Amino acid sequence: MTTPDLGTKNGPSPSNNVAARNTAVPPTTPYSYTYTYHEPEPTGFAAYQPTPVQIERADYWRRFTRLYVILPLSILSGIVLILSIFLLYLAIWPATEQTRLFLSAVADILVIIFLLVVTFFFAIILVGIFGAGIAYRQHWRQQPDSPLKKYGYIRILLWQIDSFIDKPVPYINKFSKNIADLTIKINALLAYVESWLSQLMSVVQKSNNSPYNSNVQKTEDETD
Numbered sequence: 001m002t003t004p005d006l007g008t009k010n011g012p013s014p015s016n017n018v019a020a021r022n023t024a025v026p027p028t029t030p031y032s033y034t035y036t037y038h039e040p041e042p043t044g045f046a047a048y049q050p051t052p053v054q055i056e057r058a059d060y061w062r063r064f065t066r067l068y069v070i071l072p073l074s075i076l077s078g079i080v081l082i083l084s085i086f087l088l089y090l091a092i093w094p095a096t097e098q099t100r101l102f103l104s105a106v107a108d109i110l111v112i113i114f115l116l117v118v119t120f121f122f123a124i125i126l127v128g129i130f131g132a133g134i135a136y137r138q139h140w141r142q143q144p145d146s147p148l149k150k151y152g153y154i155r156i157l158l159w160q161i162d163s164f165i166d167k168p169v170p171y172i173n174k175f176s177k178n179i180a181d182l183t184i185k186i187n188a189l190l191a192y193v194e195s196w197l198s199q200l201m202s203v204v205q206k207s208n209n210s211p212y213n214s215n216v217q218k219t220e221d222e223t224d
Helices: 017-022 052-092 097-141 147-151 153-166 169-208 211-223
Strands: none
């Protein structure tokens, strides 16, 4: 077991940096004590140690970004800013016919440059699309025979969607059949109740219209 270097009265000796960082100076009291602080070890992504090749690549990428991306963009932004301030000065003061012609020419040049840049980017996009199509075709020809090669991605995707939609169809048919059977039973019960009530009403009406009831009614009338 190693004893930490406490150094002098005022603190650990500067020669031992590890002990100076991890060792606390005991207070000058009767209840003095010494404790050692241990820094928590990093975990997860913080604990990953990159390889020397990865560090070299990161440094190269940083230098490349600063030299070939940040520096040109900074110079170009400065030139554009200075040119914008100069054109604004010419447009405001002094406003002569020559300055107007100059500004019109500069505006035409800027529009032409912008259109050239847009055309260049669209040309790159079209060339990339055609190149990707050709590469995809060559890669497709090298694949073994399969439904994917025979019918293509789009049809396979549509078939997968169709299969996904067809999965709940049997459950829907079964559920709708149960609903239809229940509806038929309820209608049959209502028809039976309605028929029973109709028969009951007809029996009651016949009993009220019988000759015996008519004679009783006449007798009651004569008694009154």
